[in-house]
Structures are given as structure tokens and as C-alpha cells.
Amino acid sequence: MDTTSKKLFKKILVANRSEIAIRVMNACRTLGINSVAVYSEADAESKHRFAADESVPIGPPAPRESYLNIDKLIEVARQCGADAIHPGYGFLAENPAFADRCEKEGIVFIGPSAAAIRLLGNKVESRIRMGDAGVPLIPGMKASATDIKVYEKAAKEAGYPVIIKAAAGGGGKGMRIVESRDQLGPSLEAARRESLNAFNDDTVYLEKYIVNPRHVEFQVLADHHGKTVHVFERECSIQRRHQKIVEETPSVALSPDLRGRMGADAVKVAQAAGYTNAGTVEFLLDDTGHYYFLEMNTRIQVEHPVTELVTGSDLVIEQIRIAAGLELSPHFESLTQRGHAIECRIYAEDGENSFMPSTGTILHYSEPSGPGIRVDSGITKGSQITIDYDPIMAKLIVHAPDRDLAIRKMIEALNNYKILGVKTSKRFMIDVLRHPEFKAGRTFTNFIEKHLSERKTDMSSYKELAAAAATAAAVTSSESPAATGQSRSVRPTPWQLLGNMQIGDSIHE
Amino acid sequence: MNSHEFVFEGEELSTTSELLGNQVRVVSGEREFLLSRVGENLYSLTVNGKAVQAAAVRHQGVFYIDIDSILLEVKEPSEDGFAGGAGGHEGEKDKIYAPMPGKIVKILVAVGDEIEVKQPMVIVEAMKMENQVNSQAAGKVKAVNFAAGDQVDTESPIIELELAE
Numbered sequence: 001m002d003t004t005s006k007k008l009f010k011k012i013l014v015a016n017r018s019e020i021a022i023r024v025m026n027a028c029r030t031l032g033i034n035s036v037a038v039y040s041e042a043d044a045e046s047k048h049r050f051a052a053d054e055s056v057p058i059g060p061p062a063p064r065e066s067y068l069n070i071d072k073l074i075e076v077a078r079q080c081g082a083d084a085i086h087p088g089y090g091f092l093a094e095n096p097a098f099a100d101r102c103e104k105e106g107i108v109f110i111g112p113s114a115a116a117i118r119l120l121g122n123k124v125e126s127r128i129r130m131g132d133a134g135v136p137l138i139p140g141m142k143a144s145a146t147d148i149k150v151y152e153k154a155a156k157e158a159g160y161p162v163i164i165k166a167a168a169g170g171g172g173k174g175m176r177i178v179e180s181r182d183q184l185g186p187s188l189e190a191a192r193r194e195s196l197n198a199f200n201d202d203t204v205y206l207e208k209y210i211v212n213p214r215h216v217e218f219q220v221l222a223d224h225h226g227k228t229v230h231v232f233e234r235e236c237s238i239q240r241r242h243q244k245i246v247e248e249t250p251s252v253a254l255s256p257d258l259r260g261r262m263g264a265d266a267v268k269v270a271q272a273a274g275y276t277n278a279g280t281v282e283f284l285l286d287d288t289g290h291y292y293f294l295e296m297n298t299r300i301q302v303e304h305p306v307t308e309l310v311t312g313s314d315l316v317i318e319q320i321r322i323a324a325g326l327e328l329s330p331h332f333e334s335l336t337q338r339g340h341a342i343e344c345r346i347y348a349e350d351g352e353n354s355f356m357p358s359t360g361t362i363l364h365y366s367e368p369s370g371p372g373i374r375v376d377s378g379i380t381k382g383s384q385i386t387i388d389y390d391p392i393m394a395k396l397i398v399h400a401p402d403r404d405l406a407i408r409k410m411i412e413a414l415n416n417y418k419i420l421g422v423k424t425s426k427r428f429m430i431d432v433l434r435h436p437e438f439k440a441g442r443t444f445t446n447f448i449e450k451h452l453s454e455r456k457t458d459m460s461s462y463k464e465l466a467a468a469a470a471t472a473a474a475v476t477s478s479e480s481p482a483a484t485g486q487s488r489s490v491r492p493t494p495w496q497l498l499g500n501m502q503i504g505d506s507i508h509e
Numbered sequence: 510m511n512s513h514e515f516v517f518e519g520e521e522l523s524t525t526s527e528l529l530g531n532q533v534r535v536v537s538g539e540r541e542f543l544l545s546r547v548g549e550n551l552y553s554l555t556v557n558g559k560a561v562q563a564a565a566v567r568h569q570g571v572f573y574i575d576i577d578s579i580l581l582e583v584k585e586p587s588e589d590g591f592a593g594g595a596g597g598h599e600g601e602k603d604k605i606y607a608p609m610p611g612k613i614v615k616i617l618v619a620v621g622d623e624i625e626v627k628q629p630m631v632i633v634e635a636m637k638m639e640n641q642v643n644s645q646a647a648g649k650v651k652a653v654n655f656a657a658g659d660q661v662d663t664e665s666p667i668i669e670l671e672l673a674e
Contacts, residue, residue, distance in 0.1 A: 049670045352580075363573055364550045364566045418551065418564035418575050453582040459518060462535040462581055464555065465563075467522040470572035470583040471513050472544040472552050472567035475526050 008324035009033050009084045009108065013077045013148050014052065016088030017067060018378030019394055020300070021048040024086045027316040028052075028174060036080050038073065040066035040387045046416050047380050060390040067091045070098050077107055084108040084323060086316075093299040094121060110323040112298050116275045120296045125274070130147060130293050133272040135265050138284065138292040140207025151188060152181065158208035164188060166195035166204050173198040177209050212287040212369055212444045215239070216251050217297075218266035219307045222276045223328040230263040230281075231315070232337050237443040238432055240355055244431055247303040248342045249310050252284055252403065252441035262291055269296055271437065278304075278319045287444075300393065305374060306341035307401035340406040341399045344414060344429045346377075348391040351425030352457055356421035357391050360384075368416035372399040375417070385422050393419070400416060403441070407433050431455060514627065515572070516584040521601040602646040604666035607633045611640075613659045613667065622650045624670060631667050 011034040014021045021037060025048070028035040035383035037052035042061035049055045056076045059066040066072070068091055077085055085107055085442040087093040099114035111117070120126050131137045144167055145151065155178065157161045164187055168176025174195030176187040192202040195247045214237045222228040236244040254262070266281035273296065280301050284296040304315050318329060346414035377394035379385070385393065397488050398413055402407035414426045432438055435451055444450075515522045524537045532545045533552075540546040550566045564575045572583040607613075614632040618624065627643045636639070646668035655667050 026638065295670040361568075363568050364564055366548065366551060366564070415578050416562055418562075420550070420566050420573040420575060420580075421565055421568070423580055425577055426575075427580070430578050457579055459579070459581065462576060462579060463517050463520065463522060464540045466517050466572075466574055466581040466583050467513075467524050468535040468537040468544065468554070469514050469538075469552060469563045469565040469574045469576060469581075470515050470567075471524045471535045471537065472546070472563075472617070473525045473550065473567050473572055473574075474513055475533055476530055476546050477550060477567070 007032060008320055008326070010469075011080065011082045012069070012084045012086055012320070013038065013073070013082035013504055014048075014078065014086050014088065015067065015073050016086070016091055016093075017043055017046065017048050019048075019376045019392070020088040020090075020302075020378075021374055022051040022378060024088060024316055025051045027320060028315065030314075030501055031317060031320060036076070038067070038076060039434050042384075044385055045382070045384070047378055047383060056080065061386070063091065063389070068392065070095075070101055070390050073098075073271060074101060082107065084110055084320075084341065086110040086172070086319070087299070088504030089299045089302055094297070096121065102368070108323050110277065110319050110465055111276050112279060116273050117298045117426055119273055120275075120279075120298050123295055126295065127293070133268055135272070136291060138210065140208050141205045144205045146204045148185060148188060152184060154206050155181065155184060158206070158384065161209040161211065162206050162210040164191040164204050164206050166199060166201070167190065168195065168199035174204060178206075206344055210284055210286045210292070212446075214251065214253055214285045214443060215244070215282065215445055216253065216262070216285045216291065217280045217282040217301075218263055219301075219304070219315070220266050220270045220275070220279050221283060221315070221322065221328060221332060222270050222279075223322045224276055224325055225327050227328045228267050228275070229328065229332050230266045230272050230310055231313065231332065231335060233259065233262065234280075234301075234306055235443065236303060237445050238438075239445060240307045240448050241288055244303065245345050245347070246342065246429060247306055248340065248403070248406070249306045250337050250340065251285075252443075258289055259292075265291075265293070265381050269293060278315055302392070303343050305376060305395060305397040307448040309318055309341040309372075309374065309397060310339060311335045311339045311495070312338065314461055316452050339399055339401045340403040340431075341397060342406045342410050343395055343397045344410060344426075344427070345392055346394040346396060346417070346419070348385045348422045349425055350423035352423070355425060356423075357387065358385070359387055360422045362419060363421035364418055365420075366416075366418045368396070368413040370409075370413075373413050374398070379419075389438075392422075393422075404439070407439065427457060428452070428455070491499070510577055515584045516586055517656070521586070523585075564618065600668075603648065603651075603670045603672050604670040605642055605644065605670070606629045607631075607661045607664055608640055608642060610660070610662045613655050613657050613661055615657050616653055616655070616668070618650050618653070618668065620650050620653055624648050624650060633661065633667075642667075646670065647674050 012028050013036040014024045025035040035052040037049050038058045040061050058072050096114040097118040099109045101225040102109035122264040141154045146201045161179050164176040172193050176191045178184050178187045179245045191204050196202040216233050216235050218233050221233040233251050234247050236247040238246035269281045278300055280297040283291045285291045348358045351359050361392040362379055362383045363382055367375045379393045398406055398409045400409050411430050414430055511526050513524045524535050528533045535542045542554050544554045545551045552563045552565050566573050571583045574581040611633045614634050616631050617629050624644050626647050629641050630644050631642050651671045652669040
């Protein structure tokens with residue numbers, strides 16, 4: 001296959017920061033495409049700035065004035081001659097106005113069309129579209145009603161148990177799970193009263209209650225020549241505060257038949273939306289094997305590496321190829337899932353204290369290594385973790401022949417991933433991975449709430465060890481350089497600032 | 510053999526260490542560890558028969574430690590804190606001051622006593638907490654200027670020492 005020898009783009013501007021920016025820049029380097037980093041004042045010393053061939057400052061730390069500043073990003077792209085922009089995830093990745101603007105300026109947006117982003121960003125409209133396309137939705141009422149008979153009919157159609165939700169709702173207020181028809185009347189009244197008190201609005205609706213749901217999503221790829229495929233599933237049921245922290249593939253809950261049906265529906269969703277490039281179709285899967293469309297994410301996902309490891313593919317490179325107008329690489333039509341992959345997100349947050357964000361300077365940084373271990377990191381020693389941005393610092397991904405080995409390998413890798421200076425939730429994730437229910441594959445979206453809400457680490461049993469480690473540090477090493485301010489390890493050497501050089505034959509030909 | 514003092518979760522801990530090339534033998538409380546330096550800030554040690562990798566780095570008087578992915582912070586006893594000597598009187602090792610204005614709960618030594626470094630000298634109550642003040646140097650108690658129950662500020666020495674050579 002010789003598709004990468006022809007230059008797909010001259011130069012790609014990466015409109016993002018930290019690990020995902022570096023991930024994209026590495027893909028650019030592999031393809032022989034120059035890359036441009038943009039950075040805010042808060043990121044002047046950050047790792048992603050030095051991973052590209054050029055870097056350009058784009059303004060103050062506040063995202064609105066830098067990473068979300070469309071005018072500024074377009075101006076930089078024009079000035080440096082970038083013919084494409086990769087938005088990463090977050091920031092402008094799912095902003096249709098940005099995709100529109102790129103198109104107007106003649107710069108390729110590496111992602112779906114603005115129209116597809118707009119449609120899928122509207123959760124109500126996209127559900128209607130997908131329902132019409134025959135994709136299963138959570139059964140329930142399309143609108144609120146006053147007559148109890150409407151609720152009775154809807155409950156009967158959806159099948160008990162059902163859940164009553166406040167239209168203005170949130171935080172569990174005005175919510176009632178109803179197991180049978182005789183409870184419906186009283187529950188409806190209670191939910192309305194609660195909703196009225198909480199939101200000054202007694203509008204409630206009803207839908208099927210999903211028992212023990214799992215979050216299962218499908219990676220899809222679609223080129224501009226009518227070809228759409230799925231690249232299997234990822235299960236992301238382990239969430240805290242509705243944010244994923246542990247992701248894996250394959251999902252233990254899918255039989256080959258169920259995988260085939262869900263994958264086919266994921267492709268159907270992408271086609272119904274006129275989707276191109278990489279995207280993710282999210283489903284809720286219940287414990288009886290029924291699944292329901294939730295939404296489609298129109299970007300590369302944080303958890304994309306698990307898919308890459310079990311399929312041996314490179315999704316970011318494929319994004320770039322598709323955006324350049326090439327046909328989908330043929331190997332995507334014959335991929336198989338080999339072994340098992342797990343990802344843990346390394347956030348700067350205190351796993352011992354309700355995941356409170358943690359800020360500071362990275363005083364020590366060392367990564368695990370070995371067969372099947374991948375680290376996508378945006379930090380290094382000396383990096384500053386500030387309150388300006390999302391607290392994700394890195395992702396640790398492992399690949400092993402089976403799930404049990406992958407779990408063991410991940411625990412080892414987490415223990416050998418040393419980040420000092422800010423808090424992380426490494427230990428919390430180890431407790432997830434070691435939990436008998438996780439090992440048994442009983443991973444539902446309420447896992448943390450159900451099994452780990454009472455969790456506490458007994459620090460006092462570590463006091464002799466802690467004092468011993470402090471003693472060793474006191475007698476064998478001096479104060480860390482980051483502490484004394486004598487050197488900043490992330491400061492680039494002149495070699496890093498030079499960008500790609502031509503030594504002998506041009507590396508770009 | 511070197512001895513070290515730390516504060517962990519409010520508790521004072523002491524260790525002794527012996528440097529053996531690339532290894533450090535540490536006696537910590539009832540336990541003994543042999544830590545081998547395997548990289549910058551990285552140590553390998555055996556705990557209950559299993560090899561464990563620890564990371565430890567010192568930054569502004571605090572040791573940041575990762576053992577088994579548990580993140581621990583161990584502090585050096587501060588010179589002017591409760592575990593140390595008198596605040597704002599650095600260099601005056603022959604005088605013991607209260608760390609903050611308060612009431613003397615107990616004087617732990619008497620005139621003529623021989624004193625070792627970091628020996629508890631007096632307990633002062635401030636902000637509803639009892640704070641032990643230790644000596645910063647070895648010597649002999651020359652004068653005790655206050656008694657239990659007295660109010661003290663941070664400027665008047667509670668105890669005066671005659672420093673040893």
C-alpha cells in the first residue's frame with residue numbers, strides 16, 4: 001500500500017493542546033506532513049508546543065481568547081500556510097461554525113461536515129432522524145401530558161419498569177422508578193410535586209427504565225466516496241460524575257451476533273446523518289441485550305487508542321487520509337479484534353477526595369514501558385497543571401491476549417507510572433480493576449456509585465514505608481530542579497526549535 | 510548511621526539510614542527496608558516479599574511519594590513550626606521561644622538538666638491545640654523563666670540553655 005507517499009496536506013494546524021495535540025502531530029510526522037502547534041500564554045512551556053514543526057502563540061490562557069478563538073486560529077493558519085486544521089477533541093472539535101469557517105477560508109477541517117455536526121449536536125432532532133432510520137431509541141413519551149391514561153399507555157408500550165423524569169429536571173429531582181401499573185398514579189403525583197418544588201414546573205414525561213445499563217459505543221469511519229464502516233465497540237461504563245475513566249474493548253457483554261447488529265446500526269446512524277470522517281455512536285445496552293441509541297460524537301474520542309490496539313489501526317492517520325479525499329484504507333474492511341485493550345485516564349485530581357481537581361508543578365515524571373503498554377501523555381517533568389484547562393494529563397493504554405491479563409498488566413503499569421507533584425486517581429483506578437465485580441465483567445454505569453462510594457485508603461498503614469522512602473530521597477538526591485527554578489526540563493533545546501531538518505535526502509519526499 | 514525526622518499525617522516519625530553505595534538501609538519505626546536506587550527519584554524495595562517501586566522527590570520541605578500508586582506527603586519538621594524550635598529566632602539555639610502567643614501547659618525540663626538535640630522542652634497551648642517545642646541544640650538548662658499556667662508571647666525566651674561544644 002503506497003497511499004502515504006503522496007503528500008496529503010502541506011501543513012496541518014493542530015487547534016488543540018496537551019496529549020491529543022501531540023497524538024495528531026505524531027501522525028502528521030508519520031505521514032511526512034508538517035505540523036503547527038498553537039499555544040496560549042499558559043502553555044508557553046507545555047509539551048505539545050515542542051512536538052510540532054512550528055509553534056505560534058494565540059493569546060491569553062482563557063480558552064475563549066485562545067483555543068476557542070476562531071478568528072485567531074484562522075489567521076494563524078493563513079499566515080503559516082496550513083491547508084488543513086485538526087481540532088482534536090473538546091474546544092472547537094464539535095463546533096459547526098468553525099467547520100463552516102474553515103470551508104469558507106479554503107482550509108480543510110479534519111472532521112465531518114458542518115451540517116453533520118449541526119444535526120448530531122441537536123439531541124432531539126438527531127433522535128427523531130435516527131428513529132425514522134430504524135435505529136432503536138429508548139421507548140417513551142415524545143411529549144408531556146396531563147391525562148394519566150397517556151402515561152399508562154406509554155408505560156405499557158415501553159414495558160415496566162419505567163422512569164418518570166421532570167422535563168426541567170436534573171439531579172434526580174422529580175424522578176421516580178415505577179415497577180408496575182398500580183404504582184404509576186401515586187408515582188406520577190409525587191414526581192409532579194417534587195418537580196414543582198424544585199423547578200417551579202410540574203411537567204414530567206415517562207420512558208423505559210434501563211436496568212443495569214452499560215455504555216457501549218461504536219467507532220465508525222466514513223469516507224467521501226460513500227463507504228462507511230464500523231471499527232467495533234468500546235465499553236465505557238466506568239464513569240464518575242458522568243465522565244469516563246476506564247474504557248475497554250471488546251465489551252464482555254457483546255456476543256458476535258449482538259456486536260454485528262449494533263455495528264450495523266452504528267453504520268446506519270452515520271449514513272442517516274450524512275457523516276464523513278471518524279465518529280462514535282453511543283448506545284445504552286441493558287442486561288437483556290437490548291440497546292438504544294444515545295447520541296453520536298462527531299470527533300476523535302479520548303478513548304480511541306483501545307480500538308487502535310485491538311485492531312492494529314491508526315484512526316488519526318485515517319482521519320487525515322479521509323479529509324484529504326482518499327478512499328477508506330482497504331484494511332478497515334477486514335479488521336478483526338485481537339486480544340483485549342484497556343485505557344485509564346490520568347487526570348490531575350484527588351482520587352482520595354471526591355476527585356477534586358489538583359494543580360501544581362510536575363516534580364517527577366516517569367512512564368511505564370513493556371510489551372503492549374502505550375502512554376499518550378501531554379505532560380513531562382516541570383509541566384504546570386493549572387486550573388485553566390481540562391485536568392486530563394495523559395492516558396495509559398494496555399493490550400494483552402485476554403481481559404484478565406490486560407487487567408493485570410494495567411495494574412502493573414499504573415504502579416510503574418510515577419507522577420509526583422499533583423494528585424492523581426491511579427489508586428482509585430487500581431481499586432476498580434481489582435474489584436471482583438469488574439473482574440467478572442459486571443460493569444454497569446452505576447459501578448463506582450454502587451461499589452466504591454465508601455472506599456477509603458488507609459494511609460496510616462503506609463507511615464513506615466513513607467518515612468523510609470523520604471529518607472532514601474533525603475540521602476540520595478538533591479532538591480528537584482523544578483523546585484529550585486534552576487532549570488526547566490521542558491524548555492526546548494535549539495535542536496527542538498529547528499523543526500524538521502533535511503539531512504541528506506529530504507524527509508518529506 | 511544518620512537519623513532523620515519527619516511529619517506524616519500530623520505524626521512525628523524518625524528513621525535512621527545507612528548509605529551503602531546505590532542502596533540505602535532505613536530503619537523506620539519497627540521496620541527495616543533496603544531501598545535500591547533504580548533511577549532518578551526511583552527506588553526499588555521489597556515489602557512482604559514483593560518487589561515494589563517507589564518514587565520520592567523533595568520539594569520545598571515536602572517529600573512527595575508514590576508507593577503502590579498511593580500518593581503520600583511527608584514533611585520535614587519545620588525549623589519554626591511546632592515540631593521545631595522557636596519561630597523568628599533563628600540562630601538563637603540557646604533560647605526556647607513559644608511558636609505563637611499562648612499558655613504554658615507544662616515545662617518538661619529543670620535547671621541543670623542535660624539536654625539533647627530535639628528533646629521536648631515545653632508544651633504551649635495556642636488555638637486550642639497543644640504544641641510541643643523541642644530544643645534545637647544539645648546543652649544544659651541555664652534558666653527557666655516561666656511556669657505552667659503563664660501566658661507567653663513569642664519574644665520572651667521560656668528556657669535558656671548553655672550550649673554544649
